Amino acid sequence: xxxxxxxxxxxxxxxxxxxxxxxxxxxxxxxxxxxxxxxxxxxxxxxxxxxxxxxxxxxxxxxxxxxxxxxxxxxxxxxxxxxxxxxxxxxxxxxxxxxxxxxxxxxxxxxxxxxxxxxxxxxxxxxxxxxxxxxxxxxxxxxxxxxxxxxxxxxxxxxxxxxxxxxxxxxxxxxxxxxxxxxxxxxxxxxxxxxxxxxxxxxxxxxxxxxxxxxxxxxxxxxxxxxxxxxxxxxxxxxxxxxxxxxxxxxxxxxxxxxxxxxxxxxxxxxxxxxxxxxxxxxxxxxxxxxxxxx
Numbered sequence: 001x002x003x004x005x006x007x008x009x010x011x012x013x014x015x016x017x018x019x020x021x022x023x024x025x026x027x028x029x030x031x032x033x034x035x036x037x038x039x040x041x042x043x044x045x046x047x048x049x050x051x052x053x054x055x056x057x058x059x060x061x062x063x064x065x066x067x068x069x070x071x072x073x074x075x076x077x078x079x080x081x082x083x084x085x086x087x088x089x090x091x092x093x094x095x096x097x098x099x100x101x102x103x104x105x106x107x108x109x110x111x112x113x114x115x116x117x118x119x120x121x122x123x124x125x126x127x128x129x130x131x132x133x134x135x136x137x138x139x140x141x142x143x144x145x146x147x148x149x150x151x152x153x154x155x156x157x158x159x160x161x162x163x164x165x166x167x168x169x170x171x172x173x174x175x176x177x178x179x180x181x182x183x184x185x186x187x188x189x190x191x192x193x194x195x196x197x198x199x200x201x202x203x204x205x206x207x208x209x210x211x212x213x214x215x216x217x218x219x220x221x222x223x224x225x226x227x228x229x230x231x232x233x234x235x236x237x238x239x240x241x242x243x244x245x246x247x248x249x250x251x252x253x254x255x256x257x258x259x260x261x262x263x264x265x266x267x268x269x270x271x272x273x274x275x276x277x278x279x280x281x282x283x284x285x286x287x288x289x290x291x292x293x294x295x
Contacts, residue, residue: 004146005139008107011279042066077135077176078113078120079204080106080145081169083184084152085126085160092212096274099153102183103146104275105209108282109181110142121178123169124149127161130168135178160185166196173204180204186212186271188254189261201265207285208262208269215251217244 042058045065053067088098110120114137121135122145131152133145162184169180180200187193187210200206217240255271262269268289270281 003143004103004107004150005111005143008104008111011104011108011275041069043069075137076113076118077178078109078118079135079169079173079178079180080110080120080122080149081165081180081182082106082122082124082149083126083160083162083165083182084124084149084157085185086153086155086157087160087185087213088153088211089155089157091214092273093215093218094274095214098185098211099150101211101272101275101278102153103150105183105211105272105278105282106149106181107142107146108279109286110146111139112282112286113179114139114142120145121173122146122149123165123172124152125161125165125168126152126158127164128158130165130172132168132172135176162187163192163196166193166200170196170199178204180206182206182208184208184210186210186251186254187258189258194261194265197262197265197267201267205289206265206267207289208267209281209285210258210269210271212271212273215244215247217247 042055043066045054045059045067049067053069055066055068059066082102084102088102090098092098092101106122110122113120117137119135119137120142121133123130123132125131131148133141133148162182166182189197197206217238259269268285270285272278272281
């Protein structure tokens, strides 16, 4: 059985723990006056207060009835939404398997959340529909969820369709507000996807991480198979400088349109190319989202 969290922890260990804590401060945890083990302050007793909250020693010293107020830490729910269509079984432009990269990115966010005491759920799927695992705490549950995402990605699976996964999420997650982290291929923000993301953002806090595709016009490619069509990439794609320039320009324009469109929806976005870039990208994404919430 493939284990995902040990590899994620090993890479995260290369980064400063202070940096990790700094990113998470204020990102998920919020404190509210309530009943817990952490004392917040003392205040004067008023009619209706629970007598169990009276601090008798402090009341005796001050000469007035004082009650204890506590800090209640509210757990948040993080929902990892991963597109697992067959395009995720391909490699990206750095010949990194997108299957491994998608699981790694989701795992980094999930482990940071679990480490912070939050609940983590997973939703994933393709054009045939979505599946989900309920939010829970603990590393073992997260490991099982990451394994389910990994196993759902196959070159023989259905086509990728982020919209279908978001529709599934809209059906199964109706009440609880979550921090939704979407991991997917590069997307064209058409009307359907824009509407679904807008609806998701209205209920949840949405962040998006995209994984790039392979540039089929490169000269240095080995013999590769197109996962969508099942056949090898044609030879005429390689070596045509004009085609390479046009393709690069199209990719740059699509990426700019996606980033601008997500920004208009109030959604933070990062693009990840490999495992080394994934952890800093997640930190930037969470930090940008944290600052946006403060405004």
